[in-house]
Structure formats: C-alpha cells, structure tokens
Amino acid sequence: MPEILEAEVARCLIEAAALDRPIQDVHAPDPWFLKGGCTPAAVREALVGRRCTRARRRGKLLCCDTDRGGPTLGLHLGMSGRVIVDGTAAGDPLRYAPNGEDPAWVRFGLRFADGGHLVLRDPRRLGAVRLDPDEDRLGIDAFSLRLGDLRPLLRASRAPVKAVLLDQSRIAGLGNLLVDEVLFRAGVDPARPARTLDPAEQRRVARAVSDTLRILGRRGGSHTGDHIEARRPGGRCPRDGAELVRRTIAGRTTYACPVHQR
C-alpha cells in the first residue's frame, strides 16, 4: 500500500508531468472522496483556470500548490490509490491492492487544456482529496528524521515503539509495512514500550529508518523489504530462520522475529 515511498514517487510524477498545465475541468464523480467539507462544484470552482505550480509532500500527503493565490490541492492515496498522469501510473504495482484499470476506480481527476489529465485511481476508496489540507497536523517527515528528533519522541511515550513510529502526528510517512521493516532491521521488538529503548537501540531505530527509506526507495517501494516475503503465517526470519510471530500491535497486523527482535 502506498506509504511515504509511493507518495514520493507520485510527487515526482506530478512534478515532472503535471505542472504549469492549465486546468480545464475537474472530474469528481465521487463526492464521498472529497473531504474537509468541499463539494465537486467547489473544487471545480477553485481549480478551473489555474495551474499547479509546485508538487510537495509531507509524509504520505501530496500537496499541489496552484497559481494566482489558488488553493493547495491535497491528495491522499489511502491504501490503494495511485496517481496517473496522461495514462502513465507512478511506481510499481501495489501489494494488497488491485492493479487493474476499471474506470469506476477513478475517484478524482484534472483535465488539462492540452487534453491530458491527472487522475487519482483508488479501488478501495480510502484515499481523499481536499483543498488546503492542514499540513501541520503531520509530524516531521520521515525522510528528514534524525536521531535528535526521534529520541525525545521515544522517551515521551509508554506506547509500543511501533505505535510511535506509525503516529503521523509525530512522524509522517511510515506505514505498517515500513515500520515492521524498520524494527526488523533495528532488531527491536515492536511491542517494546518506546521509553524503554536504550540509547543504542534508539540509534539503531533512527539508522534503520533512513537505511530502509534509502534502500527500499531504490528498490522501488515499501513492498520491497527484506522482511516482506516472510510476512505471512509460518514465514521465517530471513536473518536467522526463526518462525516470525504474528501479533496485533497498535491495531495493526505485525510480524516480528522472536530471536533477534528484542
């Protein structure tokens, strides 16, 4: 599913292919998909005639600024959303999500005056579009997370370390798969109360976040982790061969190695 890596790929696609093209029409066939109280008519009114000037990202949220004082268009991919510009989709096929092309899955689109279009396709309908999203509700972007940012977050919480890493208001961008991969690499049990991590473990987690984003980013997304293939009942740890333990932590399915994640 889309996490920060998929969002970044989508941002790059928008930046490369959708900026500075006048918006001629807005396609919003699914009012439910529009959040923050806006309607298809309001979005059309706000965007038609403008151009996107910049594509930014904070965590998993895509922000497209528009010209002449227009609103920022916020796009969220939910768990199955993909951005498509002129028929080209960003990134690899998604795991746990359909990858077909059913037109009914198009939840939102911009048609440009030149005839091209930007589309958000989301079979599961858990994505969202809104105008002027509140970006400050999100914490520090995971790409810029440093040990000095992470340490106080961990020290301040009795919740499982996994819950802290998943909390978008503290660290923006990490989803279920990336967090499991990070803790796998760091050798830390996801259920450990965050504040019980010692300085060496804090360092390993901070390092694992940046390593994981860099390495999986190069490989092509959050579904390319070392840990992912073992992510099934009976799966074995690729590091030491132990059978992974499946639990629910922070409300999410969690796989961890009972031998080296302590």
Next chain:
DNA sequence: GATGACCTGTGA
C-alpha cells in the same frame, strides 16, 4: 493511547 468503522477487492 487503544479500538472499531470506513471501504472493497482478493483469496481461501
């Protein structure tokens, strides 16, 4: 901070 609802395609 934890839990369940939201939504729907997939695979058993």
Next chain:
DNA sequence: TCACAGGTCATC
C-alpha cells in the same frame, strides 16, 4: 461466503 488487508478518523 467470509476473513483479511490497511491509512485515517471518531469515539471511548
């Protein structure tokens, strides 16, 4: 036919 996947939000 049904459990399950998961990001986010409302509610406890």
